[in-house]
Amino acid sequence: MLKRITLSIGVLVVAVLAYVMTQPEPITIIDDGLRIEHETRAKSVLEVLEETGIEIDEADYVTPALSAELPSERIIHIERANTVSLQIGYGQIETIETRERTVRDVLLRYGVAVREGDDVYPDVRTPITSGMTIRYQPVVAVNVIVEDKAKTVYTMATTVEQVLREAGVDVSERDTISPALVQTVREGMTITVNTSRDVVQYENRLIPFDIVKEEDETLEVGQTVVAQVGVPGLERTRYALTVENGTITNRTETGIETLQTVRPQIIKVGTKPVPEPLEDQTAEAPQTDSPFREEAKIKIEETPRAEDVLDFSSAKQLLVEATAYTNNPEDTITYDGRVLTRSGYDVTETILYEGLRIIAVDPSIIPLGTRVYVEGFGMAIALDTGSAIKGNKIDIMMDTKEEAVTFGRKPLTIWVIPKQEEKEGTDDA
Structure with a gap:
C-alpha cells in the first residue's frame, strides 16, 4: 500500500514539473531603447523575434546573436541602424x-x-x-604640374596617387612622379609628373580703383551718396617656371593680361548749405544715426564708409563654397516686420549697402564690415552671418528666391580686402 502511494506521488511530481516546464516564461526585448515584455516557450533569440513579429535588417545588431539560445538574464538587445x-x-x-x-x-x-x-x-x-x-x-591645396601645365587642386585625398586620380591624370610605370605615389599629401605640396622643365603658371591680381569725390549742390553739407561703385581691375600674370625634381628653381614673369578694367568709385559730396534753425527753436547738435539697428545679434566693430581706402596689396585670395539667400521675410527672421542682417542692417527693401551686394560670412574668417571681391559678382560687403556659414563659406544675397535656387552651391574665388590702416606722420623737429 505504501509503495503505491509513493509511486502515485512521484508520478504527480513529474507531471507538475512537466507542466511548469511547458509554461511560457517572461522575456524582455529592448528594441533601440523601446522596452517590450513578452512570454514565450521559445528556446532561441530568432524564435522569440519571429513570435513577436519584430523584423531585423542586415545592418541591425542583435545581442545575443539570432542563432543563440535565450540568455539567462532573459533580455534581448536590438541596436537599429x-x-x-x-x-x-x-x-x-x-x-x-x-x-x-x-x-x-x-x-x-x-x-x-x-x-x-x-x-x-x-x-x-x-x-x-x-x-x-x-x-x-577638407581644405587642402596641392599644386599639380603635368608636362607644361600647372594648376592648383583643392582635394581631400590623403596620398599623391589619389590626388592624381581625382585630377584626371593617368600615370604609367614609365612616368617619373615626384613625390612618390604613396607619399602623404600636405598643404601646399607640389606634385610633378615627368618632371617638366618648361611650365606655365598664371596668377590673378586685383588692381585698386580710385575714389573720386564730386560736389553736388542738391545734397546738404555732410551728406554723401555713392553714385558709382568702384570696381578693381583684374590682371592675370603669366610666369615661366623651371622645375627640377618637384622643386621650383626659377620663376620668370613673361606677360600680363588685363581681364577686367578698373572703374573708379564716384562719391557725391553735398555742398548745399544747411538751413539755420530759427532763434526761438532750441538748437541741438546734429546727430548722425548709424544704419545698424540695436536688434543686431552680432555687433559690427566699425561702420564701413564709402570713402574708406582699401589695401588691395594685402588682399587675401580664398577658395570658398558659395550659396545664396534672399531678404524675403518668409525665409528669415524679422524684427517688428523688418528684415535685418545679423549685424543689424535693414535689408527689407534692398540687398545692397553703399551700392555693394551683401554677403554672409564666418566672422572668424572674414570680419564683419570687410569689403570682398567675389568672382562673377564684383565688390560685396560682409554684413551678415548664418548658422551654416562656418569656415570657408559665404552666402550671397539675391533679389529673388528663383535666383538663389538657380545659383545653388558652387566653389568661387574671392579676395578679402582689408581697410588701409592710417599711418601716423613722423616729427623730425
Missing part, C-alpha cells in the same frame, strides 16, 4: 546605413579623420539620427 546621407568632398551624396553614434564615428568608419580647418556639418559631436545629412569638405 540609422539611414544617413553622406557627402565627402564635392562627390555625390551617398545613402548609408550605420550604427555609429556621432558624426565623427561615421566619418572614421569611411576612413576620414577630421583635421583642424576641415569643414564638417553638422559638428563632429552631433548624435546620429535617421534622415540627417553629413557633409565633409
Whole structure:
C-alpha cells in the first residue's frame, strides 16, 4: 500500500514539473531603447523575434546573436541602424546605413579623420539620427604640374596617387612622379609628373580703383551718396617656371593680361548749405544715426564708409563654397516686420549697402564690415552671418528666391580686402 502511494506521488511530481516546464516564461526585448515584455516557450533569440513579429535588417545588431539560445538574464538587445546621407568632398551624396553614434564615428568608419580647418556639418559631436545629412569638405591645396601645365587642386585625398586620380591624370610605370605615389599629401605640396622643365603658371591680381569725390549742390553739407561703385581691375600674370625634381628653381614673369578694367568709385559730396534753425527753436547738435539697428545679434566693430581706402596689396585670395539667400521675410527672421542682417542692417527693401551686394560670412574668417571681391559678382560687403556659414563659406544675397535656387552651391574665388590702416606722420623737429 505504501509503495503505491509513493509511486502515485512521484508520478504527480513529474507531471507538475512537466507542466511548469511547458509554461511560457517572461522575456524582455529592448528594441533601440523601446522596452517590450513578452512570454514565450521559445528556446532561441530568432524564435522569440519571429513570435513577436519584430523584423531585423542586415545592418541591425542583435545581442545575443539570432542563432543563440535565450540568455539567462532573459533580455534581448536590438541596436537599429540609422539611414544617413553622406557627402565627402564635392562627390555625390551617398545613402548609408550605420550604427555609429556621432558624426565623427561615421566619418572614421569611411576612413576620414577630421583635421583642424576641415569643414564638417553638422559638428563632429552631433548624435546620429535617421534622415540627417553629413557633409565633409577638407581644405587642402596641392599644386599639380603635368608636362607644361600647372594648376592648383583643392582635394581631400590623403596620398599623391589619389590626388592624381581625382585630377584626371593617368600615370604609367614609365612616368617619373615626384613625390612618390604613396607619399602623404600636405598643404601646399607640389606634385610633378615627368618632371617638366618648361611650365606655365598664371596668377590673378586685383588692381585698386580710385575714389573720386564730386560736389553736388542738391545734397546738404555732410551728406554723401555713392553714385558709382568702384570696381578693381583684374590682371592675370603669366610666369615661366623651371622645375627640377618637384622643386621650383626659377620663376620668370613673361606677360600680363588685363581681364577686367578698373572703374573708379564716384562719391557725391553735398555742398548745399544747411538751413539755420530759427532763434526761438532750441538748437541741438546734429546727430548722425548709424544704419545698424540695436536688434543686431552680432555687433559690427566699425561702420564701413564709402570713402574708406582699401589695401588691395594685402588682399587675401580664398577658395570658398558659395550659396545664396534672399531678404524675403518668409525665409528669415524679422524684427517688428523688418528684415535685418545679423549685424543689424535693414535689408527689407534692398540687398545692397553703399551700392555693394551683401554677403554672409564666418566672422572668424572674414570680419564683419570687410569689403570682398567675389568672382562673377564684383565688390560685396560682409554684413551678415548664418548658422551654416562656418569656415570657408559665404552666402550671397539675391533679389529673388528663383535666383538663389538657380545659383545653388558652387566653389568661387574671392579676395578679402582689408581697410588701409592710417599711418601716423613722423616729427623730425
